[in-house]
Amino acid sequence: MPITLAGHQYGKAENRVVRIRRDRARHEIRDVNVTTTLRGDFADAYLTGDQSKVLPTDTQKNTCYAYAGEKGLDAIEDYGLALARHFVDDVAPVSGARVEIEEYAWQRVEVDGAGHDHTWVRAGAEVRTAAVVVEGEGEQQRSWVVGGVKELVVLKSTGSEFSGFLVDGYTTLQPTRDRVMATSLVANWRFTGTDVDWDATYTGIRAVLLREFATVHSLALQQTLWHMGRAVLAEFPRVAEIRLVAPNKHHLPVDLSPFGLDNHGEVFHADDRPYGLIQAVVARDDDPGAPQAWAFGAGRA
Numbered sequence: 001m002p003i004t005l006a007g008h009q010y011g012k013a014e015n016r017v018v019r020i021r022r023d024r025a026r027h028e029i030r031d032v033n034v035t036t037t038l039r040g041d042f043a044d045a046y047l048t049g050d051q052s053k054v055l056p057t058d059t060q061k062n063t064c065y066a067y068a069g070e071k072g073l074d075a076i077e078d079y080g081l082a083l084a085r086h087f088v089d090d091v092a093p094v095s096g097a098r099v100e101i102e103e104y105a106w107q108r109v110e111v112d113g114a115g116h117d118h119t120w121v122r123a124g125a126e127v128r129t130a131a132v133v134v135e136g137e138g139e140q141q142r143s144w145v146v147g148g149v150k151e152l153v154v155l156k157s158t159g160s161e162f163s164g165f166l167v168d169g170y171t172t173l174q175p176t177r178d179r180v181m182a183t184s185l186v187a188n189w190r191f192t193g194t195d196v197d198w199d200a201t202y203t204g205i206r207a208v209l210l211r212e213f214a215t216v217h218s219l220a221l222q223q224t225l226w227h228m229g230r231a232v233l234a235e236f237p238r239v240a241e242i243r244l245v246a247p248n249k250h251h252l253p254v255d256l257s258p259f260g261l262d263n264h265g266e267v268f269h270a271d272d273r274p275y276g277l278i279q280a281v282v283a284r285d286d287d288p289g290a291p292q293a294w295a296f297g298a299g300r301a
């Protein structure tokens, strides 16, 4: 019975790196979670137990910390590119590297109307993300950068309806012209290149996603996602494609009539599960696509 090792990759997941610039009165903080994944000439480690080509995952962890110290840690996309290029360029058996980063934002504590120099409070629930892939050597080398945000939790208390849907013998849902719509958005956008003002683009895309969620009168979460994705592509020429995943966090009006009360559409049960899961990929017509950019590791989709 012929059996082959059909695929492999390995790396260090979730290196928690905090870089604080303390060489000035006003400190700066960057707080990230980094996952490295290497592909290459590593089959022997699986097939015969020969480790001679294996760069230990412990070394990969050390490299994440060393690069934060040596090269600094500013935009996570740049940090990811530097790490991925290092593994591919400087470690012989590595033919491809993928670096995934989550960033936790901190906001300066306000004291007497001013942001404190060295004290922060965690900002927002959402997490900025980046996934960088570098493959190949020299002239043949190619890179892909996917920026993103996850756990961007939003809710609108009107301006959303859901009606006119297909009805069959199992349908019980009543159409509504006015409902609460809420989601915990995951958005990932693939850049056309690496010459990008990463921080400004992140701030801009986040703002466009929120603006569209707020201002589109929604006939369905599907339509809202389409408007969000289309607006990002229209306003950010360096984005080739955006992928959106939105759990529909249902808010169900509670029947208060047993208590002799009218609800007036104001009291809801925030349902935990099940939830609708609505997804969209919005891309430019002339974009050839890049499946290499999307192979997420670290057990995450």
Ligand SMILES: O=c1[nH]c(=O)c2[nH]c(=O)[nH]c2[nH]1
Residues within 6 Å of the ligand: 162, 173, 219, 220, 221, 222, 248, 276, 278
């Ligand atoms: O925005 C929605 N899209 C759906 O596909 C759907 N299905 C459902 O039951 N509620 C909703 N809401």
